Amino acid sequence: MCAALAARESGASVMVFECAPVEYRGGNSRHTRNMRCMHNAPTGVLTDAYTEKEYWEDLQRVTGGNTSEQLARLIIRGSVEITLWMTRYGVRFQPSLEGTLHLGRTNAFFLGGGKALMNAYYSAALKLGIGVLYNAEVEELHICDGKFKSGKMLLNGQPAEFRAKTLVVASGGFEANLEWLEKVWGEAARNFIIRGTPYNKGKILKLLLDHGAEPVGDPKQCHAVAIDGRAPKFDGGIVTRLDCLPLGIVVNRYAERFYDEGEDLWPKRYAIWGRLVAQQPDQIAYSIFDSKVIGRFMPSVFPPIAASSITELAAALGLPPEKLDSSVREFNQAVRPGRFDHQILDDCRTEGLNPPKSHWAQTIDRRPFNGFPLRPGITFTYLGVKVNERAEVQGLGRNTNIFAAGEIMAGNVLGRGYLAGFGMTIGSVFGRIAGREAARAAGC
Numbered sequence: 001m002c003a004a005l006a007a008r009e010s011g012a013s014v015m016v017f018e019c020a021p022v023e024y025r026g027g028n029s030r031h032t033r034n035m036r037c038m039h040n041a042p043t044g045v046l047t048d049a050y051t052e053k054e055y056w057e058d059l060q061r062v063t064g065g066n067t068s069e070q071l072a073r074l075i076i077r078g079s080v081e082i083t084l085w086m087t088r089y090g091v092r093f094q095p096s097l098e099g100t101l102h103l104g105r106t107n108a109f110f111l112g113g114g115k116a117l118m119n120a121y122y123s124a125a126l127k128l129g130i131g132v133l134y135n136a137e138v139e140e141l142h143i144c145d146g147k148f149k150s151g152k153m154l155l156n157g158q159p160a161e162f163r164a165k166t167l168v169v170a171s172g173g174f175e176a177n178l179e180w181l182e183k184v185w186g187e188a189a190r191n192f193i194i195r196g197t198p199y200n201k202g203k204i205l206k207l208l209l210d211h212g213a214e215p216v217g218d219p220k221q222c223h224a225v226a227i228d229g230r231a232p233k234f235d236g237g238i239v240t241r242l243d244c245l246p247l248g249i250v251v252n253r254y255a256e257r258f259y260d261e262g263e264d265l266w267p268k269r270y271a272i273w274g275r276l277v278a279q280q281p282d283q284i285a286y287s288i289f290d291s292k293v294i295g296r297f298m299p300s301v302f303p304p305i306a307a308s309s310i311t312e313l314a315a316a317l318g319l320p321p322e323k324l325d326s327s328v329r330e331f332n333q334a335v336r337p338g339r340f341d342h343q344i345l346d347d348c349r350t351e352g353l354n355p356p357k358s359h360w361a362q363t364i365d366r367r368p369f370n371g372f373p374l375r376p377g378i379t380f381t382y383l384g385v386k387v388n389e390r391a392e393v394q395g396l397g398r399n400t401n402i403f404a405a406g407e408i409m410a411g412n413v414l415g416r417g418y419l420a421g422f423g424m425t426i427g428s429v430f431g432r433i434a435g436r437e438a439a440r441a442a443g444c
Contacts (some may be wrong), residue, residue, distance in 0.1 A: 001121035002431025003168045010439035013052040017136035021200040026118035028196035031237035034107040037079045045093045066415025078429035082112040090120035094260035106423040135284035146397025164399040165442035173381035174202025191283035195377040198234040214395030217382040217411025224274025229373030248289025255323035262359035271418030278376040290366040304370035330361040384412040403434040
């Protein structure tokens with residue numbers, strides 16, 4: 001929608017093909033709630049400052065340097081003005097919720113969440129004369145000498161053809177394609193839960209790659225978080241995400257800890273936990289915590305499983321009671337005194353424990369004891385098409401008229417890891433670029 005609005009601003013005639021029915025329009029953006037924005041001074045919804053230098057360093061840290069600095073800095077700098085552009089189309093923002101997310105300085109929150117964001121965009125598109133076709137599933141692309149000529153789709157189940165002077169692909173990754181996931185991950189993928197839309201099956205991504213588009217990103221790399229194991233297979237959204245992991249311990253099905261829960265602030269580490277859980281036996285883990293931390297994290301849509309003792313909790317979760325009791329006792333004995341503060345990197349840690357807990361280590365000793373089952377929740381995959389600073393898809397020729405934005409090109413800057421809210425920033429900034437450049441290539 002950012003591409004469509006930007007192209008229309010430039011004078012182009014625009015038609016949007018939405019694979020989903022109207023009630024599921026907007027892909028994974030329906031489930032978002034914020035975007036990461038650079039700013040050098042406080043704004044109406046952001047506190048303090050978040051400079052380009054700090055933003056870039058944060059991105060480098062989570063990706064391990066596996067990113068295009070040129071494109072990443074283009075996105076970071078573009079985030080300065082993107083919120084003002086969005087408000088012109090009816091998008092409204094609000095300050096972040098205090099005390100639970102550590103994001104008041106870095107991320108602008110959408111008033112009403114992602115659904116309100118998408119509704120604002122579609123309303124603006126209607127007023128500007130942008131056409132939208134729903135249940136429009138693209139099946140073929142005719143590309144000659146690197147240029148898009150025409151395509152075929154199923155429109156409400158019936159075959160149809162379309163032509164255009166330029167094409168912007170903003171069709172997401174392949175996270176909802178269970179067969180493709182299984183080819184990459186093996187049988188483990190059968191236990192993955194897809195957090196967002198069931199319509200992101202990677203069909204256009206595959207079409208472009210088959211036509212010679214240059215791929216970018218590792219098929220195994222993705223934005224995957226730990227979500228409630230009771231979530232539905234598709235479209236559970238952000239309310240199934242669990243943010244309690246840093247405040248307790250996480251164990252696998254054998255009641256054994258396997259990673260440092262307090263490694264770093266949650267927005268910089270929450271997206272590693274989907275992969276960590278995926279690497280455990282049967283792709284399941286469990287978050288264990290006591291009543292001291294209730295109210296210090298965003299709750300899931302499902303309540304925690306509670307019990308009056310660790311062994312009773314183990315039985316309720318299907319874990320070996322003696323082993324969980326031993327793991328909790330070992331953890332408690334390793335906790336060293338400190339001043340607990342879940343909003344900073346505090347000095348509450350363990351000593352002599354492997355793996356350690358670097359921050360927010362408190363003994364688990366106050367009833368009732370609580371637990372959540374965890375599954376890998378796939379948000380979007382990082383395999384995509386390579387683009388340049390004009391959003392032109394690479395590998396198709398110097399004069400291509402095909403542009404890309406959003407998840408389908410996010411692998412250019414997200415080689416691995418994730419920063420909270422950065423996916424929306426990529427889509428918004430590159431959506432504007434793609435729309436503007438597509439209109440220019442069409443002669444507008």
